[in-house]
Amino acid sequence: MHYEIEIAGRLRQVAVTRTGDGFAVAVDGRLRQVNATRIDAQRWSLVVSAESKSDMPARVSYDVVTTPGPVGGALTVHVGSIPISVVVNGRRRWRRRDEGAGSGPQRVAAPMPGKVVRVLVAPGETVRARQPLVVVEAMKMENELRAGRAGTVSEVHVREGVSVDAGALLIVIQ
Amino acid sequence: MVLVRKLLIANRGEIAVRIIRACREMGISPVAVYSECDRTAPHVRMSDEAYAIGPSAPGESYLRIDRLIDAAKRSGADAVHPGYGFLAENEHFASAVRDAGLTFVGPTPDAIATMGNKTAARAAAIRAGVPVVPGSEAALDANVPDAEIATLAASVGYPLLVKAVAGGGGKGMRTVTDPADLAGAVRAARSEAATAFGDAAVYFERRLVRPRHVEVQLLGDTHGTVLPLVERECSIQRRHQKVVEETPSPVVSPALRASMASAAAAVAKAVGYTNAGTIEFLLDENGRFYFLEMNTRLQVEHPITEMVTGLDLVRWQIRIARGEKIDLDPVLLLAPRGHAIECRVYAEDPDNGFLPSPGRITCLRTPSGPGIRDDSAAAAGLDVPIFYDPLISKLIAWAEDRPLAIARMRRALDEYLVAGIKTTVPFFAWLLAQPEFIDGRFHTAFLDDVLAARNGRPFAETTAETEEIAAIAAAIHTALSAPSTGDGQTAAGAPARWKTEARLESLRGL
Numbered sequence: 001m002h003y004e005i006e007i008a009g010r011l012r013q014v015a016v017t018r019t020g021d022g023f024a025v026a027v028d029g030r031l032r033q034v035n036a037t038r039i040d041a042q043r044w045s046l047v048v049s050a051e052s053k054s055d056m057p058a059r060v061s062y063d064v065v066t067t068p069g070p071v072g073g074a075l076t077v078h079v080g081s082i083p084i085s086v087v088v089n090g091r092r093r094w095r096r097r098d099e100g101a102g103s104g105p106q107r108v109a110a111p112m113p114g115k116v117v118r119v120l121v122a123p124g125e126t127v128r129a130r131q132p133l134v135v136v137e138a139m140k141m142e143n144e145l146r147a148g149r150a151g152t153v154s155e156v157h158v159r160e161g162v163s164v165d166a167g168a169l170l171i172v173i174q
Numbered sequence: 175m176v177l178v179r180k181l182l183i184a185n186r187g188e189i190a191v192r193i194i195r196a197c198r199e200m201g202i203s204p205v206a207v208y209s210e211c212d213r214t215a216p217h218v219r220m221s222d223e224a225y226a227i228g229p230s231a232p233g234e235s236y237l238r239i240d241r242l243i244d245a246a247k248r249s250g251a252d253a254v255h256p257g258y259g260f261l262a263e264n265e266h267f268a269s270a271v272r273d274a275g276l277t278f279v280g281p282t283p284d285a286i287a288t289m290g291n292k293t294a295a296r297a298a299a300i301r302a303g304v305p306v307v308p309g310s311e312a313a314l315d316a317n318v319p320d321a322e323i324a325t326l327a328a329s330v331g332y333p334l335l336v337k338a339v340a341g342g343g344g345k346g347m348r349t350v351t352d353p354a355d356l357a358g359a360v361r362a363a364r365s366e367a368a369t370a371f372g373d374a375a376v377y378f379e380r381r382l383v384r385p386r387h388v389e390v391q392l393l394g395d396t397h398g399t400v401l402p403l404v405e406r407e408c409s410i411q412r413r414h415q416k417v418v419e420e421t422p423s424p425v426v427s428p429a430l431r432a433s434m435a436s437a438a439a440a441v442a443k444a445v446g447y448t449n450a451g452t453i454e455f456l457l458d459e460n461g462r463f464y465f466l467e468m469n470t471r472l473q474v475e476h477p478i479t480e481m482v483t484g485l486d487l488v489r490w491q492i493r494i495a496r497g498e499k500i501d502l503d504p505v506l507l508l509a510p511r512g513h514a515i516e517c518r519v520y521a522e523d524p525d526n527g528f529l530p531s532p533g534r535i536t537c538l539r540t541p542s543g544p545g546i547r548d549d550s551a552a553a554a555g556l557d558v559p560i561f562y563d564p565l566i567s568k569l570i571a572w573a574e575d576r577p578l579a580i581a582r583m584r585r586a587l588d589e590y591l592v593a594g595i596k597t598t599v600p601f602f603a604w605l606l607a608q609p610e611f612i613d614g615r616f617h618t619a620f621l622d623d624v625l626a627a628r629n630g631r632p633f634a635e636t637t638a639e640t641e642e643i644a645a646i647a648a649a650i651h652t653a654l655s656a657p658s659t660g661d662g663q664t665a666a667g668a669p670a671r672w673k674t675e676a677r678l679e680s681l682r683g684l
Contacts, residue, residue, distance in 0.1 A: 001653050005645045008636060014649040023653075025646045036650045042537045042593060044647060062643050065537050066651040067593045071256065075651065077644040078537075081599050082211050082634045084644040088652050112530055112560055114211075130630050142413075143529050146630070 030055070042066055042082065052163045074163040106148055108171040110164040114138030119160055121171065133171050147173055176277050176496045178202055178253040182246040183217070184267075185257030186236060188551045188568060189472075190217035193255050207242060211559045215524045216551045223249050230561045246276055248298070253277035253495060255488075259563065262471040264292055281394075281429025281449045288445050289468040292339050293377055294397040299465035302440040307456060307464040308382035309379035313339045316364065320357055327356050330378045336360055337369030339375040342467075346370055349381060384617035385456040387411065388423050388463065390438035391413035391479045393490055394448045397502045402435035403479055404510040408454075409618050410605070410623065412528065417598070418605065419475040420515040421482050424576060424614030425457070428508075434463055435508055440464060450476075450491050452677045456618075473566065474518065477549055481514035481572040483507055484609055513579040514572045517602045519550075521564040525602035525632040532560040536594030541586035545572040545579075558595055566597065576614070580606055587639050592657050600634035 003014045023034035035047040046062040057158040065078040075086045085153075118135040121127060132144040155172035158164060181197055182205040183190045190206060194217060197204040206221035206393055213365040218224040225245035228235035228362070235241070237260055246254055254271045256279070261267035265283040272278055289295045291315045296306045310326050327334060327350070336359050338346025346367030348359035353567075360376060386409040394400040407423035408416045426434070438453035452473050454466040454493040477488045485502070495499065522528045539553040550567035554559070569590065571583035587603045608624070610616050 001649075003649050003652060005648055007641045007644055010641075012645050014645050016649045016653045023650055025644050025649060027642050030551075031643075032646060034461075034646055035645075040537075044650070046643065046647060048643070048646070050662055057639055057642070063539075064643065064647045065591060065593045066647055067536055075648050076593065077647045077651075078591050079636075079640040079643050079647070081603070082640065083586055083593070083596070083600070083634065084634070084640065086644055086648040088648055107193055112532060138530055144527050145529075146527060171457065173674070 004091060006090050007084060011022070011091075024088065032057075057096050069106055102161055105154065106151060106173040107169055108133055108145055108147070108173065110136055110143075110166055110168045110170055111143075112136075112138045113164065113166050115163050116170075119156060119158060121153045121156065123153050123156055127151060127153060127173060136170075140152045145170065149173075175498065176252075178204060178279075178492055179275060179281070180222075180249065181253045181255055181492070182207065182242070182249060182251040182276075183221075183255050183257065184236070184242045185260055185262075186551075186562065188549050190475075190564065191220060191551045192549055193257060193488055194220050196486060196492065199486075200492060202492070204298055205245070205251050207245050207431075209561070210533060211557070211561060214556070216553060216556075219399075225249065230318055230559060232260065232561060239264075239267050239406040242267075243270055243276075245273050245339050246673055247274065248269075250478045251253065251276065253279055255279040255491070256471065257341065258471050258474055263469070264340060265290065277495050279491050281447055285445050285447050285496060286470045289447075289451075289470050290340070291368050292337060292341060292467060293346070294377035295468055296465065298444045299441050302437075302444040304437045304441050304465045305463070307379045307382065307466065310377045311336075313467070314360070314373040316429065321516075323360060324354060324356060327353065327378055331380050333381040335379045335381050336363040336376050337379055338363060338373070339370035339377055340373040341367060346376065349412070352613055364612075382456055382458050382464070384619065385409075385458050386423070386425065386616075387416075387454065387466070387618050388434065388457045389452050389469075390434055390441055390644055391450070391452050391453040391473070391476065391487070392438055392447075393450055393487075393500055393502075394442055394453070395494050395501050396448050396497055399500050400439045400442045400447065400650040401500055401502060401504050402439045403483055403485075405434060405506045406452075406473075406478060407473055409679070410611070410621050411618055412621050416475065417518050417621070418515065419478055420513065420576070420579070422510045422513065423457075428459060430463075431508055437463070441468065441661075448485055450493050472671075474565075477547060477568060477570045478516045478572075481547070481570060482510035484511065512572055512574050513576045514570060515579050515583050517569045517583065518565055518598075518645060519567040519569055519592075519602070520559050520598045521558040521566050521589070521595050522598050523596035524598050525634060526599070527630065528601075530560070530564050531596035532556075532558045532564065533595045535566075535592060537591065538593075539589065539591040540567070541569065541589035543586075543589075545582050546570070546586045547572070552592070560637070569602075580612060596666070599600060603634040604635070 005012045005014050010134045017024045024036050025032050032047045037045045042065045044064050048060050058140050067076040074086045077084045080150045114136040117137045128148045128150045131147045151173040154174045158170050180203040194204040204221045206218045206224040207227045208218045210232045210312040227241040245579050258264040268278045274546040299306050303437040333351040336348040346363050350359045353521040359467045363376045388405050391403040392543045406421045408419045410418035452469040455463040457463045519529045523531045540548045552566040573582045596619040
């Protein structure tokens with residue numbers, strides 16, 4: 001089987017074939033023999049080997065955890081304790097959305113229920129990428145929600161002091 | 175001596191579990207309380223009895239004095255432990271417990287009230303001859319005219335901090351560098367303080383340059399003995415909240431330790447303090463220290479003190495509440511054995527501005543082995559609720575010295591795996607590798623400064639190799655969970671999975 005796998009913004013072509021003692025996995029053409037043994041629903045033990053000694057990874061045994069994300073194709077893979085976000089066949093699954101990526105309006109929603117304590121931008125204001133937009137208090141902490149990329153604030157749907165539900169639309173940036 | 179046979183724990187989470195463990199070791203029957211979302215929480219399941227005290231919002235459950243007292247009476251408990259947070263520093267709760275004829279495991283209501291008021295606490299320190307951060311001694315209520323405020327601020331000196339009299343945790347606090355910003359900062363601090371604490375009064379404190387936060391744990395019994403313990407270094411803070419603590423401090427010499435310890439004991443004696451408490455100091459670059467405030471409860475970071483002194487502080491809290499005398503050797507309490515570090519693991523996404531990340535923990539692998547302690551109430555299958563502080567675990571590493579403790583903590587962080595929600599584990603793995611941390615060169619603003627300079631760069635550093643492994647794992651996961659794969663496995667759903675599992679079994683080579 002063939003998959004297109006995106007990690008940290010980079011696409012990799014991955015081909016998986018069953019072999020006698022596990023899988024042959026080619027990542028961008030580099031071939032690995034992988035013995036994948038399931039520990040439980042999410043955990044795997046991977047033992048990886050290469051075709052030649054010179055191509056061997058520094059470490060061959062890995063404890064990994066695969067956690068399916070909220071949408072199809074999105075996974076979190078823990079390699080050791082580090083979570084890595086992975087998208088499998090994202091272009092195939094999300095083609096329609098992908099066509100507009102980077103150009104459509106950016107909708108900033110509340111990630112959790114809470115109270116708006118500060119609104120830091122007004123309609124018409126230009127914002128930089130990562131500029132704080134709104135401060136929401138939740139779980140005893142004040143949390144800054146930031147712009148994902150630069151643009152102009154076109155809509156502000158909240159004011160200071162209001163309570164918001166998870167997913168509530170707060171700000172739209174064009 | 176006061177009998178404590180059954181103890182109600184007016185708290186939840188890891189600290190409730192911590193207190194339950196002390197109860198078990200002392201032959202005391204632990205009683206839990208729980209809000210709606212905590213019905214299946216570990217502290218409920220580990221207790222002998224558990225009482226529902228209302229809806230999930232803390233104001234309707236863990237902060238309801240009436241319901242807690244009612245649960246204590248129904249259970250027949252003879253004592254109440256408040257833990258930390260919630261009502262732990264509320265003198266009305268301590269009074270209500272006493273009025274109900276129960277033993278409060280903590281200081282007297284008077285001591286809580288005095289030290290809870292920042293200006294009264296400063297006055298107590300001054301009385302005890304302990305230096306305080308230069309500042310205004312009287313609380314500024316809303317009636318003080320702006321001109322008088324400006325004069326007072328000038329006498330304290332800039333840069334200064336506007337702080338809430340009833341404050342804590344950075345709430346109702348503003349830094350003012352330019353006198354022109356003073357009036358606005360006072361207004362903002364007052365309104366924040368009024369909302370957070372129901373008291374708009376503020377005062378000024380000079381802002382020290384690159385201070386460290388160093389605190390002294392102490393124990394006081396009801397017979398007049400107050401014993402200070404080795405200091406804790408708590409300068410690694412994010413937005414005024416401690417995230418890493420260690421003991422001993424890398425910059426405190428035995429001589430400085432002795433003088434901080436006796437200053438701390440003097441302040442505690444000045445208010446007739448009993449039970450466990452902590453005196454917080456700011457330590458400047460010249461080795462001068464100033465009283466900051468007192469926490470009249472068990473601290474979150476108490477385990478690191480336990481690791482280097484060998485004491486069980488919760489056990490001592492209960493013994494002191496029973497009226498026992500502290501019979502510990504004061505010299506040993508100031509002679510730390512080895513070094514201990516704590517990381518507060520939060521359900522927060524460090525790569526997204528530390529936003530809370532509540533939800534279900536689907537997979538959990540906790541570290542263990544030599545020198546590692548994990549004080550936690552997290553478990554796979556359990557939700558981290560949105561209603562409370564998102565602390566899921568306190569990871570503590572002890573070793574013979576500081577470099578070994580850092581190495582051990584890094585090893586433990588590498589073992590720590592939490593799936594389903596985001597945690598601050600990758601952030602700690604990054605922090606403990608920073609040269610400033612390794613060399614002990616930091617101050618209370620260090621972390622906020624480096625976080626601002628990073629501007630959101632992710633902490634979870636991946637390498638080409640870990641990314642390749644992630645790609646391999648994702649591909650195999652997808653191949654094996656696909657309902658129809660087209661390479662010989664045709665049936666969808668359960669039978670196909672069965673076949674997959676059987677095939678995997680055969681590949682184990684057992």
